[in-house]
Amino acid sequence: MIRLLLADDQALVRGALSALLALEPDLEVVAEVGSGDAVLDAVREHRPDVALLDVEMPGLNGIAAAAAVRAEFPDVRILIVTTFGRPGYLRRALQAGASGFVVKDTPAAELADAVRRVYAGLRVVDPALATDSLIAGESPLTAREAEVLQAARDGSSVAAIARKLFLSEGTVRNHLSSAIGKTGAGNRAEAVLIADGNGWL
Structure with missing residues (x-):
């Protein structure tokens, strides 16, 4: 059983993701939080295998939360699941230690498969976003x-x-x-x- 933590500030989205993933026989949602600040404490308490994090949340954003989790729990895999498929977010998320990055309109079966692949140690990135990221390049800003x-x-x-x-x-x-x-x-x-x-x- 793959243990999951869901972090999204929108309760409706978080609940829908939880319900969809709970239908999978090998996935179990063990914790749900509504802010980036609550992610690390939830990981400490529930010890998930994979944390699914939104990017834009109150307090710590999902990218900063990913970095904090990876620093303390390097064995916990991070999958960013966001509405905002922006090339800069993808690059920053991967630099923070995320193993995957998908957008929220990903079909449920593909999301479940992305969770399994990330858990297995593979990298999962939305193909269109990966292309956009290569075209956009790195941020020119300091x-x-x-x-x-x-x-x-x-x-x-x-x-x-x-x-x-x-x-x-x-x-x-x-x-x-x-x-x-x-x-x-x-x-x-x-x-x-x-x-x-x-x-x-």
């Missing part, structure tokens, strides 16, 4: 540029971003300017949209 764009996502002023990130306003302006240039955007709001759309944030 870690600090991505952090500044992330902080600018809600329309915060340069001063507010500087306070939040403990940077000078000049440094924030420089990072924003660089990020705008690297993304080919016309302004920082557009740079956020482009970076977000590619999964770089």
Whole structure:
């Protein structure tokens, strides 16, 4: 029996995934959580074989949660199951130690097969997303540029971003300017949209 942990902030999606996977004779859902912050504690308590993680969740996102799980429990396999099939997410998830990456519209039988393959030590990646990832390439942004764009996502002023990130306003302006240039955007709001759309944030 393959023991599963499901992490998704949408209760309806989490429940549907649980119900679908529970129909498989060799799969057992042993824990469900609704935030990235709860993933590591659930792994400690329930010791799943495979953790199915959404990317965008409150607290830790699924990629950060994957890295935390892999650091403490390297034998637990990670399968990212997300609505957001963005090339940058795929690349970052694999770098964080995920063994697989599929989108939520994957048919139930294929999802169950992906779980089995990941459990067996294989890598499973949505083929269309893998192609898109190769075409898109790596993020051109530095870690600090991505952090500044992330902080600018809600329309915060340069001063507010500087306070939040403990940077000078000049440094924030420089990072924003660089990020705008690297993304080919016309302004920082557009740079956020482009970076977000590619999964770089």
